Amino acid sequence: MFRMQRYILCALVLLCSVASSQEDALTTANRKYQKSADTVLAEYWSVVMGSRQKYADDLEAARQAGKRAGTLDLVLKADEALKLFDEDRNVISHEDKNYPTRVRKAAYDYGLALNDAGKKQEATLNHIKGQYIQHLNVLKRTYTQQGRIEDAIKAKAVIAQLTNPVPTEPEPQPQDDQAPSHPTLGGQWPCERAGLVYMWESPRPRKPWIDPGITPAEPFSLESVEGNDFNKYAMQCDGGRTLVIGANDYLLKACQQANELSIEARVRPADEEQKGPARIISFSQDSQIRNFSLCQEGDQFLLRLRTTGTGLNGSKPEVDLGPLQADKWNHIVVTYRSGELACYIDGKRQEVDQIGGDFSNWNSQQLLFGNEHQDDRPWHGLLSHIAIYARFMDEEEVQHRYKISQWNHIGGRFRDKLRERSRNRDE
Numbered sequence: 075m076f077r078m079q080r081y082i083l084c085a086l087v088l089l090c091s092v093a094s095s096q097e098d099a100l101t102t103a104n105r106k107y108q109k110s111a112d113t114v115l116a117e118y119w120s121v122v123m124g125s126r127q128k129y130a131d132d133l134e135a136a137r138q139a140g141k142r143a144g145t146l147d148l149v150l151k152a153d154e155a156l157k158l159f160d161e162d163r164n165v166i167s168h169e170d171k172n173y174p175t176r177v178r179k180a181a182y183d184y185g186l187a188l189n190d191a192g193k194k195q196e197a198t199l200n201h202i203k204g205q206y207i208q209h210l211n212v213l214k215r216t217y218t219q220q221g222r223i224e225d226a227i228k229a230k231a232v233i234a235q236l237t238n239p240v241p242t243e244p245e246p247q248p249q250d251d252q253a254p255s256h257p258t259l260g261g262q263w264p265c266e267r268a269g270l271v272y273m274w275e276s277p278r279p280r281k282p283w284i285d286p287g288i289t290p291a292e293p294f295s296l297e298s299v300e301g302n303d304f305n306k307y308a309m310q311c312d313g314g315r316t317l318v319i320g321a322n323d324y325l326l327k328a329c330q331q332a333n334e335l336s337i338e339a340r341v342r343p344a345d346e347e348q349k350g351p352a353r354i355i356s357f358s359q360d361s362q363i364r365n366f367s368l369c370q371e372g373d374q375f376l377l378r379l380r381t382t383g384t385g386l387n388g389s390k391p392e393v394d395l396g397p398l399q400a401d402k403w404n405h406i407v408v409t410y411r412s413g414e415l416a417c418y419i420d421g422k423r424q425e426v427d428q429i430g431g432d433f434s435n436w437n438s439q440q441l442l443f444g445n446e447h448q449d450d451r452p453w454h455g456l457l458s459h460i461a462i463y464a465r466f467m468d469e470e471e472v473q474h475r476y477k478i479s480q481w482n483h484i485g486g487r488f489r490d491k492l493r494e495r496s497r498n499r500d501e
Contacts, residue, residue, distance in 0.1 A: 132180035269465030311444030313452035328464035336409040336463040344454035352453035361449035381431030396424035421476035
């Protein structure tokens with residue numbers, strides 16, 4: 075499952091090759107150790123996501139079996155466990171006698187898979203760390219023999235950090251009312267708070283915590299008019315406007331100071347025929363003046379970004395970002411710094427034309443979703459997990475954000491199944 079032998083072999087090869095590098099040997103060893111560890115962690119999360127999918131599939135299979143056998147209790151309890159898992163990511167206890175055997179077995183298998191994955195991950199990481207420490211000891215002795223005492227001391231300090239359980243404990247995850255002590259790519263969306271200007275997860279966010287020192291984010295309110303609304307899981311755009319109240323000046327100031335911008339969202343267009351371009355996310359005044367707009371034009375995402383080089387409408391030129399798929403969740407990240415524009419759709423980097431310029435010609439506009447503030451460029455579809463940053467994102471961060479978004483994708487599929495079953499029962 076973790077391809078343990080391959081990772082360990084790769085780690086040994088990496089650690090033994092540092093002497094030939096022009097980079098400082100200690101720095102190189104640390105970088106390559108971290109890369110090997112990151113690979114193991116990525117594989118672990120892949121297994122976790124697969125286990126979640128299997129648990130839900132097992133519950134669905136139990137429900138169908140109950141339906142075929144005419145066992146109402148099995149159908150209702152499987153439904154109950156599915157809803158619990160879908161809405162709150164909670165798993166029933168396999169010892170809970172209130173649930174039928176087949177439902178409890180699904181929970182037992184899920185727990186067993188996670189436990190096995192965790193043990194294998196820990197064993198692999200410990201082995202890689204052991205090899206790293208051995209290499210550092212060799213490096214320390216070599217530095218000492220060469221008279222490089224300061225470098226030997228640095229190597230010894232790293233060994234002490236790795237072997238001392240106190241400093242190597244992971245930093246505690248931020249609680250609801252705490253800010254992170256330093257920027258990290260966390261395992262829960264929005265993953266990173268550095269440079270965050272605005273975020274909106276869903277009508278039912280998972281206990282969001284606010285960091286007023288970085289961004290007010292959550293206190294901004296939403297006002298939907300002319301057809302837009304919210305369902306249980308997303309912002310529903312039906313040609314109307316959803317305005318963000320209170321964010322405009324803050325967004326303007328943050329982006330102008332940084333001269334950088336990143337927009338992330340999960341987007342589910344209703345169809346591939348929408349034109350205008352249809353406005354999905356905009357910081358604009360009307361159809362002719364904006365700071366930026368993420369749009370749909372047919373089966374393509376499109377960007378209008380106002381800079382000193384693209385004009386007041388951000389359309390000289392506007393940029394085709396890549397293909398979208400209708401009636402499906404698309405994860406998109408658009409990120410810009412002067413002279414560099416990048417777009418990622420479902421984790422894949424797109425080939426896009428480059429633009430230049432800064433944001434010194436921006437002015438106060440309205441942040442909103444689904445249409446223009448004045449004039450009509452309506453868009454139909456669903457939105458969730460919107461994040462706007464006043465900074466540029468590198469590919470590593472975008473890939474991480476896409477992996478985190480996959481849970482939301484799986485959850486959406488479960489919710490669709492539940493809604494379909496509910497409709498069938500009503501009929």
